[in-house]
Amino acid sequence: MATSDRRSATLALAHALSAAERGLPVIPLSASKLPALRSPHRHEPHPVVCHGECGRPGHGVHDASSDPAAVRALFAAAPWATGYGIACGRPPHHLIGVDLDVLHGDAATTATTELRHLALQHLFTLPPTVTVLTPSGGRHLWLTGPPDVVVPNSASRLAPGIDIRGAGGYLVGPGSVTAKGAYRLAPGSEHLDPAPCPRALLDLIAPPTTPSRPHHTPPSPRHGRGLIHFVRSAHEGQRNTRLFWAACRAYENGLGDSLAEALTTAAVHTGLTEHEARTTILSAARLTRNAQPADPPNATASRSDTRP
Known part of the structure; x- marks a missing residue:
């Protein structure tokens, strides 16, 4: 290592220790501004998601520490470091x-x-x-x-x-x-x-803070029977829409997995194929996490004009 590089490395450690004394977690950086230590998992055949749980250094900002002994150990493992990063x-x-x-x-x-x-x-x-x-x-x-x-x-x-x-x-x-x-x-x-x-x-x-979902009362078998009846009473042109809505409500209330078969049977009764029904229910399961409560399709009460 050249004298100038050695001096830069020594100064980087000194500055890093000074920052750590102020409670700032630090890691060594190379001259490219990237973390100086490479991942210990880089040679493994499959991608590894590890944030330092393995106990070895080389996890980027997850290595950052304000403990002087830990900071010295990180820089000792990367003597080529000429800078430091603050997490x-x-x-x-x-x-x-x-x-x-x-x-x-x-x-x-x-x-x-x-x-x-x-x-x-x-x-x-x-x-x-x-x-x-x-x-x-x-x-x-x-x-x-x-x-x-x-x-x-x-x-x-x-x-x-x-x-x-x-x-x-x-x-x-x-x-x-x-x-x-x-x-x-x-x-x-x-x-x-x-x-x-x-x-x-x-x-x-x-x-922005994600608004909390309204508190739901524990699901009941009666609610499940109502959703199944809602699907079975669908007419041509509304079968898939009703099934999707009912499946969303079922998953929102914790009944999705237990009602999936009954909803499939109800949808097949209306004329959908089993494949179509299962695909629709699967889509509802995937989207329920971000879905907002909606009114039943073809509801009898119109809300098209809410002005006084």
């Missing part, structure tokens, strides 16, 4: 990175301008916070989020040139040296702590 979304800081990227020319200014426009539009103010300057002329803003909100990673979804680093992502830490240059703290932010993410900005970058 986002992890306690205690639940770090969120706002990456003002460089697209072309003076795009860093453009990304900053886009962020200011968003702040004006959505009525939030960006507080003074840790800011890291990138070799390409961009910058990373460090913010913290609440522990009960999972912020996903995104690229230019918020606005052109603005990427978000959240759960499962990482930020290149200041003091890292990459093939394109060094990352460094912006003047004036050396002694700052990551500031809380403004609520309005958090609402823009975090997915």
